[in-house]
Amino acid sequence: MKKSPWVFHVNTGACNNCDIEILDLLAPKFDVERFGIKLVGSPRHADALLVTGVVTAQAAPRLREIYRQTAKPCVVFAIGACACDTGIFYSGYHVVGPVDKIIKEIDPNAIIAYVPGCPPKPEAMIAGVVKALSTL
Amino acid sequence: MNQRELEDRLAQLEDKLITMERRSHNRISLQCEAEHAYEINRFLFEDVHARFVIATGIDSDNCFEVLYHYSYDQTGCVITVDAFIRDRVHPSIESIAPRIPGADWIEREMHDLLGIDFLHHPDMRRLILSDNWPEGVYPLRKDAVRLESRPDGDPEKRPLDQMKSPARRTINLSKPILPVGPFHPLQEEMEYFQLAVDGEIVTDIDMRISYNHRGIEKISESLQYDQVPFLVSRICGICSASHPLAYVQAVEEIAGVSPPERALYVRTIINELERIHSHVLWVGLAGHFIGYDTVFMWAWKYREPVLDLLEMITGNRNNYGNVRIGGCRSDIPNELKPQIVKAMDEIEKKIDMLTKAVLDDPILHARLKGIGVLTKADAIRYAVTGPTARASGIPIDVRRDDPYAAYDLLDWNVITQPEGDVFAKAVVRLLETIESIKIVKQAVKRMPDGPISVEVREIPPGEGYGRAEAPRGETFHYVRSDGGNRPVRHKMRAPSFVNVPSFKASCIGEHIADVTITLASVDPCYSCTERLAAVDGNSKITHDYAALLQLSRDETDRLRKVMGPRRMDGEEG
Numbered sequence: 001m002k003k004s005p006w007v008f009h010v011n012t013g014a015c016n017n018c019d020i021e022i023l024d025l026l027a028p029k030f031d032v033e034r035f036g037i038k039l040v041g042s043p044r045h046a047d048a049l050l051v052t053g054v055v056t057a058q059a060a061p062r063l064r065e066i067y068r069q070t071a072k073p074c075v076v077f078a079i080g081a082c083a084c085d086t087g088i089f090y091s092g093y094h095v096v097g098p099v100d101k102i103i104k105e106i107d108p109n110a111i112i113a114y115v116p117g118c119p120p121k122p123e124a125m126i127a128g129v130v131k132a133l134s135t136l
Numbered sequence: 137m138n139q140r141e142l143e144d145r146l147a148q149l150e151d152k153l154i155t156m157e158r159r160s161h162n163r164i165s166l167q168c169e170a171e172h173a174y175e176i177n178r179f180l181f182e183d184v185h186a187r188f189v190i191a192t193g194i195d196s197d198n199c200f201e202v203l204y205h206y207s208y209d210q211t212g213c214v215i216t217v218d219a220f221i222r223d224r225v226h227p228s229i230e231s232i233a234p235r236i237p238g239a240d241w242i243e244r245e246m247h248d249l250l251g252i253d254f255l256h257h258p259d260m261r262r263l264i265l266s267d268n269w270p271e272g273v274y275p276l277r278k279d280a281v282r283l284e285s286r287p288d289g290d291p292e293k294r295p296l297d298q299m300k301s302p303a304r305r306t307i308n309l310s311k312p313i314l315p316v317g318p319f320h321p322l323q324e325e326m327e328y329f330q331l332a333v334d335g336e337i338v339t340d341i342d343m344r345i346s347y348n349h350r351g352i353e354k355i356s357e358s359l360q361y362d363q364v365p366f367l368v369s370r371i372c373g374i375c376s377a378s379h380p381l382a383y384v385q386a387v388e389e390i391a392g393v394s395p396p397e398r399a400l401y402v403r404t405i406i407n408e409l410e411r412i413h414s415h416v417l418w419v420g421l422a423g424h425f426i427g428y429d430t431v432f433m434w435a436w437k438y439r440e441p442v443l444d445l446l447e448m449i450t451g452n453r454n455n456y457g458n459v460r461i462g463g464c465r466s467d468i469p470n471e472l473k474p475q476i477v478k479a480m481d482e483i484e485k486k487i488d489m490l491t492k493a494v495l496d497d498p499i500l501h502a503r504l505k506g507i508g509v510l511t512k513a514d515a516i517r518y519a520v521t522g523p524t525a526r527a528s529g530i531p532i533d534v535r536r537d538d539p540y541a542a543y544d545l546l547d548w549n550v551i552t553q554p555e556g557d558v559f560a561k562a563v564v565r566l567l568e569t570i571e572s573i574k575i576v577k578q579a580v581k582r583m584p585d586g587p588i589s590v591e592v593r594e595i596p597p598g599e600g601y602g603r604a605e606a607p608r609g610e611t612f613h614y615v616r617s618d619g620g621n622r623p624v625r626h627k628m629r630a631p632s633f634v635n636v637p638s639f640k641a642s643c644i645g646e647h648i649a650d651v652t653i654t655l656a657s658v659d660p661c662y663s664c665t666e667r668l669a670a671v672d673g674n675s676k677i678t679h680d681y682a683a684l685l686q687l688s689r690d691e692t693d694r695l696r697k698v699m700g701p702r703r704m705d706g707e708e709g
Contacts, residue, residue: 011326011348012326012347013326013347013348013349013350014348014373015370015371015372015373015376016372016373016374017370017373017374017376017454017455018373019373020373020374020417020454021453021454023436024436024440027420027432027433027436027437027440028433028436028437029436029437029440053348054350056266056346056347056348056349056350057265057266057268057269058265058266058267058346058347058349059326059347059348062326062347087370088355088366088367088370089350089351089352089355089370091355091358092350092351092352092354092355093275093280093351093354094265094266094269094275094349094350094351095350095351118370118455119373119453119454119455121453
């Protein structure tokens with residue numbers, strides 16, 4: 001993946017924090033659109049999914065469906081502690097995640113990158129994306 | 137009515153009660169058998185005019201309890217009706233939702249999580265658990281075993297027929313249905329709306345949540361008292377100061393501790409900084425929804441210095457983890473004070489500019505006035521709180537009515553507007569932001585030196601209520617302790633849980649183009665709404681939200697053309 005990555009944002013049961021920090025990336029202070037990173041409105045346009053949240057029972061089938069719809073190869077970024085390993089909610093009865101488990105059920109070879117933090121700072125997200133893209 | 141008269145009034149209920157307990161100067165608990173609960177609720181809501189806050193279902197030793205919490209805002213009194221349901225096999229109680237629409241969702245939630253039947257409830261569909269959650273498994277019961285394999289939402293296991301699904305629609309399917317959600321990049325969170333439309337006019341709205349339900353109330357029962365604040369600050373990322381504060385106040389009420397004065401000021405400052413960044417965030421999103429992206433960019437830029445301050449004080453931009461039972465974890469160093477005041481001065485200018493731009497803009501007047509009106513009567517019926525209530529002319533604010541932290545030591549005003557439309561909500565939020573800036577400046581100036589926490593060793597058995605005014609409205613936490621080191625029941629009610637159902641009153645009759653901004657006007661927060669425990673049942677991804685947004689923006693453009701071009705006055709004045 002050499003050119004501008006387009007990303008689609010999926011919230012699968014996050015507390016909103018990671019999501020707001022993702023939106024903050026687009027706001028003037030961080031402004032990732034400078035680098036051609038663009039939030040798109042459809043998974044079919046996306047090179048990468050930014051997934052936040054624990055993956056609840058109700059969200060899991062929707063996450064699978066969205067991943068199926070993306071053009072491959074598609075990098076999945078698990079943003080935040082919840083998406084990486086369900087975080088503080090690990091014992092919740094309605095939690096079926098984490099993200100990698102759900103994605104790997106339908107695509108064992110999926111490329112998954114992890115950006116831990118609660119929430120990860122916008123700088124950490126940018127660093128994570130750069131690191132992942134430079135190894136691919 | 138003052139507190140004395142209120143108590144005399146409640147004494148009229150005597151023959152229906154088991155006991156009436158006066159817990160403190162503004163906490164009253166009424167205990168009754170389930171069959172009298174309906175009449176008592178009716179009396180409190182319709183005759184005493186108390187505001188319905190929430191209900192808590194509890195799986196007790198030999199019965200189920202349903203606790204109805206009311207707030208009598210004139211005296212800041214919390215009145216709780218504790219109804220005992222003795223039949224453990226088929227627990228049931230009369231529904232109060234037909235009289236109090238604000239109780240609709242919470243009764244559905246208790247039905248989902250505890251298996252209590254609410255007789256004559258108008259719409260007992262599944263609300264909070266997933267479509268494929270097995271029938272008859274009630275996670276909040278104490279004997280609930282952990283499911284061996286949690287329902288993972290495998291498409292093959294999903295009921296094929298949507299109508300058989302517990303979450304089936306109520307909307308009349310013969311009318312055209314416009315699905316909204318559950319995923320769209322502009323909806324940060326998942327929610328699924330179905331709008332029934334007749335031409336351009338919305339005739340009905342149905343909502344499905346559950347996408348964000350994590351089961352926090354159950355998790356809280358497995359954590360120690362001191363660990364819970366870290367959990368509840370993650371109910372919602374934007375209210376991550378108010379939720380722990382409300383919880384901590386509830387536990388402090390049980391333990392009878394009062395934190396040192398400096399801690400009260402630290403709590404006030406952090407909570408007001410949170411309100412400033414949250415309201416500014418909302419202004420940005422609202423601008424975006426009606427096609428003023430410049431406002432979005434400005435607002436989000438002005439919010440950054442506030443986040444930087446919070447990071448300096450607590451070490452994190454969000455999820456501050458700063459309150460503890462008995463005080464605060466970290467202090468605001470005195471060296472930071474000038475920096476805080478300077479940042480507040482700067483942001484005040486920007487907010488002033490934004491406020492003037494909004495109040496003077498004829499296009500915004502045309503676009504937002506008279507849109508999505510929530511009348512005062514509806515606001516009371518749906519028991520809404522926060523800016524949503526204040527913009528409908530209901531002067532409630534927990535900071536003033538039942539003071540906590542240092543709010544009663546500072547000078548500030550409660551902002552209200554009578555109209556109830558989207559414009560009024562915007563005005564309330566903008567003016568409130570200016571009040572918050574005022575509060576922070578005063579608090580920084582008056583903060584005394586001294587310790588920031590007292591040690592709390594044990595939490596005795598008892599019940600406590602904690603309330604805090606989050607940016608979106610009143611956050612309510614109820615904690616019951618049995619003297620152990622974990623709460624036996626911890627109920628949390630976030631403001632959006634009562635604000636979101638009021639869409640039924642404010643969206644119907646609106647044009648489709650106005651729906652996005654109406655939905656956004658209560659600043660809904662779904663992670664809050666579903667704290668505990670999209671796409672429709674066919675798992676079809678819809679993107680009609682984009683279309684709706686486009687419609688909303690086209691409407692603004694059209695007005696702009698009609699009214700002539702007008703530049704939004706430049707950001708630097």
